Amino acid sequence: MPPLTDGEIVKRTLNADKEAFASLIERYESKLTRYLERLGVGAREDKEDILQNSFIKAYKNLNSFDQSLAFSSWIYRIVHNEAMTFFRARRVRPQVFMDKESEILLTELKDEEADTAAVAELRISKEELAKAFVALEPRYRDVLALRFFEERSYTEMSDILEVPVGTVSTLVHRAKQALKALLPESFSYDGS
Amino acid sequence: MTDPNNHYLSKRVLDRINEEHIAPRPRWEFLFKNYAFWGLSAAAVLLGSLAFAAALYVIQNADWRFAFATHPNLFSFVMDVMPYIWLVALGLFISLAYLNFRHTRRGYRYPILLVSLGIVIGSTVLGGVIYAAGLGEKVEEAMGILPPLYQPLKQQQQSWWVAPEKGLLGGTIVDIESEDSFILEDFEGRQWTIKSEDMYAPGGRVKEEIVRVIGVPATTSAEFHACFIRNWKGGHGGSGSSGGERGRNEGEDEENRGKREDMTQSMRSERSSVEVRSEECKGIRPYRQLRELEESGE
Numbered sequence: 001m002p003p004l005t006d007g008e009i010v011k012r013t014l015n016a017d018k019e020a021f022a023s024l025i026e027r028y029e030s031k032l033t034r035y036l037e038r039l040g041v042g043a044r045e046d047k048e049d050i051l052q053n054s055f056i057k058a059y060k061n062l063n064s065f066d067q068s069l070a071f072s073s074w075i076y077r078i079v080h081n082e083a084m085t086f087f088r089a090r091r092v093r094p095q096v097f098m099d100k101e102s103e104i105l106l107t108e109l110k111d112e113e114a115d116t117a118a119v120a121e122l123r124i125s126k127e128e129l130a131k132a133f134v135a136l137e138p139r140y141r142d143v144l145a146l147r148f149f150e151e152r153s154y155t156e157m158s159d160i161l162e163v164p165v166g167t168v169s170t171l172v173h174r175a176k177q178a179l180k181a182l183l184p185e186s187f188s189y190d191g192s
Numbered sequence: 193m194t195d196p197n198n199h200y201l202s203k204r205v206l207d208r209i210n211e212e213h214i215a216p217r218p219r220w221e222f223l224f225k226n227y228a229f230w231g232l233s234a235a236a237v238l239l240g241s242l243a244f245a246a247a248l249y250v251i252q253n254a255d256w257r258f259a260f261a262t263h264p265n266l267f268s269f270v271m272d273v274m275p276y277i278w279l280v281a282l283g284l285f286i287s288l289a290y291l292n293f294r295h296t297r298r299g300y301r302y303p304i305l306l307v308s309l310g311i312v313i314g315s316t317v318l319g320g321v322i323y324a325a326g327l328g329e330k331v332e333e334a335m336g337i338l339p340p341l342y343q344p345l346k347q348q349q350q351s352w353w354v355a356p357e358k359g360l361l362g363g364t365i366v367d368i369e370s371e372d373s374f375i376l377e378d379f380e381g382r383q384w385t386i387k388s389e390d391m392y393a394p395g396g397r398v399k400e401e402i403v404r405v406i407g408v409p410a411t412t413s414a415e416f417h418a419c420f421i422r423n424w425k426g427g428h429g430g431s432g433s434s435g436g437e438r439g440r441n442e443g444e445d446e447e448n449r450g451k452r453e454d455m456t457q458s459m460r461s462e463r464s465s466v467e468v469r470s471e472e473c474k475g476i477r478p479y480r481q482l483r484e485l486e487e488s489g490e
Contacts, residue, residue, distance in 0.1 A: 013216075021205075026202050
């Protein structure tokens with residue numbers, strides 16, 4: 001028997017089957033944990049608290065879930081909002097551990113540059129990139145994480161961030177520019 | 193179903209749901225919230241359209257023809273009549289409409305520019321319809337219940353035309369004394385003897401007609417030497433008519449209207465040269481523009 005879809009699990013939960021909700025949590029727990037790590041939530045307890053609060057909120061608001069949306073976009077939206085609240089309330093410095101993520105980002109930034117010869121000579125360490133990424137504003141860190149690490153489409157990001165698709169495109173562009181501006185001078189090769 | 197005991201997070205969440213008796217909020221709450229935002233957005237568009245209708249009324253009925261008589265220059269006239277409060281209100285309601293729309297279930301999906309443009313167009317088109325239906329004046333006057341916050345256009349114009357020291361008087365003809373004079377009760381209730389011998393066709397006025405008189409500035413006496421008399425038009429300050437479109441006073445009976453129209457006709461046919469008027473009149477400030485108005489028959 002094929003596994004239930006997210007929408008079917010939501011319907012079951014709303015029909016008083018709380019245990020069905022548990023399977024949704026298990027389905028998304030690891031993805032969302034990784035998403036929080038990429039946003040800069042380092043401590044295990046903080047991640048657990050944010051995820052618990054997010055799923056409680058999702059349960060309370062399950063009747064507001066728009067079936068035309070993907071459930072993943074909806075739950076990402078809730079986790080995103082909870083994470084932003086966490087950063088605002090705690091004012092903690094984000095901790096981001098980037099390994100594969102550094103490669104992804106660097107590839108993306110290089111692909112944008114027109115001067116291929118200069119790109120080939122570029123040397124940026126993972127530490128430099130991680131440092132720059134952490135220093136970004138939370139909203140820019142968020143869009144880069146969603147786009148390049150979580151591999152969300154612009155439409156999904158529009159549903160997660162609750163902004164028009166055009167705004168998502170603008171935010172991604174600005175985030176990349178902001179990241180480049182924070183990288184060491186070796187990344188700016190306009191003659192230097 | 194899977195056993196939540198093997199999954200720490202799902203167990204914690206379910207435990208908390210059970211301990212705190214958490215239940216999903218009912219669907220009607222979300223539907224109500226969504227409809228409320230739609231309703232608020234639509235209400236803001238409607239209020240914006242009322243503001244636009246009032247602004248249109250003010251701009252259309254500001255008496256631009258006599259701007260040179262009541263104000264030293266066009267700039268000061270524009271500054272006086274510009275419907276600031278209505279334009280600010282329009283901007284405010286457009287913003288509210290946008291914010292409420294953005295909070296609807298799927299409002300966030302639409303580009304900001306598209307939504308804003310749609311709201312602006314909606315408010316202005318609906319406002320145009322409301323104005324065309326003659327309601328712009330009613331909306332504008334209704335704001336007059338909030339003095340001194342807002343002075344309706346009618347009152348503002350009346351105040352401009354009770355300025356005998358500047359040679360401006362407006363009001364109702366209460367008595368015709370002779371061919372050369374009549375009694376005018378101004379908009380503030382004061383009575384004036386208007387000397388009209390300088391008119392092309394002295395007399396030609398009827399009782400209860402509402403007029404504006406431009407003449408020699410008066411300082412102390414209750415006599416006023418008239419150089420130009422024009423019908424108030426649109427009934428501002430008098431009985432009845434609205435919108436500024438009609439060219440006669442409401443309540444004017446057939447006999448008086450006929451007499452006035454005959455006199456107007458004879459004024460045009462008697463018009464000969466400027467030497468007919470006294471030097472006093474030729475010296476008043478907007479003389480040239482008033483002569484042009486006279487020539488055009490307005």
